[in-house]
Amino acid sequence: MKRYRGYILDLDGTLFRGDQAIPGAQFFVGQLRKKGIPHLYLTNNSSRTPGQVAEKLRRLGFPADAEQVFTSAQAAARLLTGKGDRPRVYAIGEEGLLSALQEAGCRLVQEKADAVVVGIDRQFCYDKLKRACLEIRAGARFVGTNGDRVIPSEEGLLPGNGSLCAAVAAASGVNPVFTGKPEPLIFRYALERLGTSPEETLVVGDNLETDIRGGRDAGMDTLLVFTGVTDPGDCHSSEIRPTHALEDLRDWNFF
Amino acid sequence: MKRYRGYILDLDGTLFRGDQAIPGAQFFVGQLRKKGIPHLYLTNNSSRTPGQVAEKLRRLGFPADAEQVFTSAQAAARLLTGKGDRPRVYAIGEEGLLSALQEAGCRLVQEKADAVVVGIDRQFCYDKLKRACLEIRAGARFVGTNGDRVIPSEEGLLPGNGSLCAAVAAASGVNPVFTGKPEPLIFRYALERLGTSPEETLVVGDNLETDIRGGRDAGMDTLLVFTGVTDPGDCHSSEIRPTHALEDLRDWNFF
Known part of the structure; x- marks a missing residue:
């Protein structure tokens, strides 16, 4: 074997x-x-940074450092900056996504974006959906960190990033490229x-x-x-x- | 003819x-x-009451009273109360929807709902999406006032109720019955x-x-x-x- x-x-x-x-x-x-x-x-999971994920692993008894962790947020950041680009990005997401994008050289903006990146965001709201939709309709590329529609939790199945991306896709008429x-x-x-x-x-x-x-x-x-x-x-x-x-x-x- | x-x-x-x-x-x-x-x-449009719609019509020079207006919100309320039922409803929406549901006899609740009704809501957020998803997974019926994915506006095409319903459908695994x-x-x-x-x-x-x-x-x-x-x-x-x-x-x- x-x-x-x-x-x-x-x-x-x-x-x-x-x-x-x-x-x-x-x-x-x-x-x-x-x-x-x-x-x-x-x-x-795009919400946590590699350092935060490694910390949780160590707490549960697994040897781990941040360099041994790779997230769908990092994959999205890598996709957008692979050619040395420093794109203007409108991001919907939590700390793990925002820091991955910034570390890779993306410029986080509220308008005139080259790309819209969507990761799970417990502060998701109509205004963010609207902004994403307008930017994509104006030509921004649409990237989703992952397409998981639900997240298992102790409360039951909760909305995952795939559900947020479904709203953005419906409103913009464009399907995302997923990186997870x-x-x-x-x-x-x-x-x-x-x-x-x-x-x-x-x-x-x-x-x-x-x-x-x-x-x-x-x-x-x-x-x-x-x-x-x-x-x-x-x-x-x-x-x-x-x-x-x-x-x-x-x-x-x-x- | x-x-x-x-x-x-x-x-x-x-x-x-x-x-x-x-x-x-x-x-x-x-x-x-x-x-x-x-x-x-x-x-x-489920966001305004029939009275508000009639007022706008009169302002623009059209004779109209509230009884001459019928909205997708009223259709949703009628659907849920047609047999004299007074269902427990978790509603995502604006004044037009909330008042149509209440006037028809629905009880607006935050949990243990018989039905989840979704209309356009500029205060839509993750917590509302989550609540809708949990209620539908627990057996509540899913009604959408209308499936319009976008709303034309002076800013461009904005997210419509069909886009909000797309998120709820993805997260709950259930497609809505639309009334509009x-x-x-x-x-x-x-x-x-x-x-x-x-x-x-x-x-x-x-x-x-x-x-x-x-x-x-x-x-x-x-x-x-x-x-x-x-x-x-x-x-x-x-x-x-x-x-x-x-x-x-x-x-x-x-x-």
């Missing part, structure tokens, strides 16, 4: 649920570290960061539709764990086939 | 544009009044109010996709005027055929 030289790891539902580490996950990441295997934490999972783009950026090739890298996640579909579409092997949103039944009825599937990370053998 | 006994009139783009009466429109409505032909002003044009429902309610049959009633409007489509689907003859959103080119490329089409209302002959 194949030995992977790089690992791309999903967070919620794979390593932890809410504020609780999932059994076996800490040992699993500890083994990656011990064996010196490069690994990257990859998240669709399952888009191959974010996996390509993750591989750049890891320094490994798709063939030698494994994507680990709990979501067949984002982690596994996206990893597969970016040319990587995949490991699905049943500790989050996807259960074995979903798996059988889907055309998406993970390379490996396990109850949880305790059963993984690094070979 | 047919002589109609009742007229259903669209407002914006048909009788006025912004704060300006369209040439011939005042004379046209004046003739209806003079000849004693019942007519009803029918609007998808082009839904036949609002035309049926309008006919009840007018007291005429579909066969003897004419729908007059500037929008092929809402006024003309809806009037046709409700079994009425239609008159399209080219003083608003639809131009003769749109008309030729559509499968929807108005019974009559005119440059403006100056050319209408009542026979």
